[in-house]
Amino acid sequence: MVSGDAARLTVLSGPSGVGKGTVVAEVRRRYPDVWLSVSVTTRRPRPGEVDGVHYHFVAEGEFDRLVATDGLLEWAEYAGNRYGTPVAPLRERLAAGAPALLEIELQGARQVRARDPEAQLVFLAPPSWAELVSRLAGRGSEPPAVQERRLALAQAELDAAGEFDVVVVNDDVARAAFELVGLLTAPSPGLVPGE
Numbered sequence: 001m002v003s004g005d006a007a008r009l010t011v012l013s014g015p016s017g018v019g020k021g022t023v024v025a026e027v028r029r030r031y032p033d034v035w036l037s038v039s040v041t042t043r044r045p046r047p048g049e050v051d052g053v054h055y056h057f058v059a060e061g062e063f064d065r066l067v068a069t070d071g072l073l074e075w076a077e078y079a080g081n082r083y084g085t086p087v088a089p090l091r092e093r094l095a096a097g098a099p100a101l102l103e104i105e106l107q108g109a110r111q112v113r114a115r116d117p118e119a120q121l122v123f124l125a126p127p128s129w130a131e132l133v134s135r136l137a138g139r140g141s142e143p144p145a146v147q148e149r150r151l152a153l154a155q156a157e158l159d160a161a162g163e164f165d166v167v168v169v170n171d172d173v174a175r176a177a178f179e180l181v182g183l184l185t186a187p188s189p190g191l192v193p194g195e
């Protein structure tokens with residue numbers, strides 16, 4: 001169990017290119033108090049990504065060390081790189097009674113669910129497959145071969161949407177961000193106020 005009764009852990013997942021980063025950035029722009037976990041990754045930074053802000057960019061050996069010392073709540077390999085959630089800052093945040101958000105892929109979301117059944121799993125879905133393909137291509141941050149690899153994974157991720165507690169459709173960024181904020185701050189269904 002990671003989250004206690006006082007705070008809620010929310011996991012946001014969805015296929016590459018659906019707009020997770022965009023929606024989360026909009027949530028934080030409007031509500032700077034929302035806390036987002038900064039993951040560690042072995043992926044190379046993209047232009048404009050800042051170490052310690054978007055990710056902690058680490059070498060393979062450092063990632064191995066974090067896994068071996070139980071420093072990660074969950075971790076997964078995705079499209080040839082490893083990603084994981086540092087456990088210490090998350091525990092601290094939840095212990096302080098504040099909501100926390102993880103933006104992670106499907107295998108990681110499943111690991112969080114297994115470790116913390118109270119965690120809220122939210123799936124960000126595209127309005128259509130065609131729109132997902134066009135967003136991933138439009139972002140232009142990966143060469144076509146990497147985009148293809150991510151689209152193949154995206155199909156499997158879309159098939160898993162039913163495992164999540166809530167599906168939010170990212171048709172409009174502001175609307176989807178508003179919906180996500182509502183979920184982040186909603187009391188846990190297991191909690192009865194005043195008890």
Ligand SMILES: Nc1nc2c(ncn2[C@@H]2O[C@H](COP(=O)(O)OP(=O)(O)O)[C@@H](O)[C@H]2O)c(=O)[nH]1
Pocket residue numbers: 013014015016017020021039040043074075076078083084085086103104105106107108109
């Ligand atoms: N399991 C897990 N997945 C993560 C973590 N951090 C990021 N991811 C996911 O890894 C995938 C690839 O991330 P990234 O390379 O930044 O590409 P992008 O999300 O398509 O911009 C996305 O689905 C992220 O949500 C993490 O700590 N754990």
Ligand SMILES: Nc1ncnc2c1ncn2[C@@H]1O[C@H](COP(=O)(O)OP(=O)(O)O)[C@@H](O)[C@H]1O
Pocket residue numbers: 014015016017018019020021022023135136138139170171172173
């Ligand atoms: N609701 C939306 N409508 C149109 N384009 C969007 C929307 N949300 C995100 N995008 C665009 O889609 C692309 C992928 O978004 P991004 O946030 O990088 O996705 P992810 O983090 O899920 O991989 C970006 O170019 C972004 O500007």
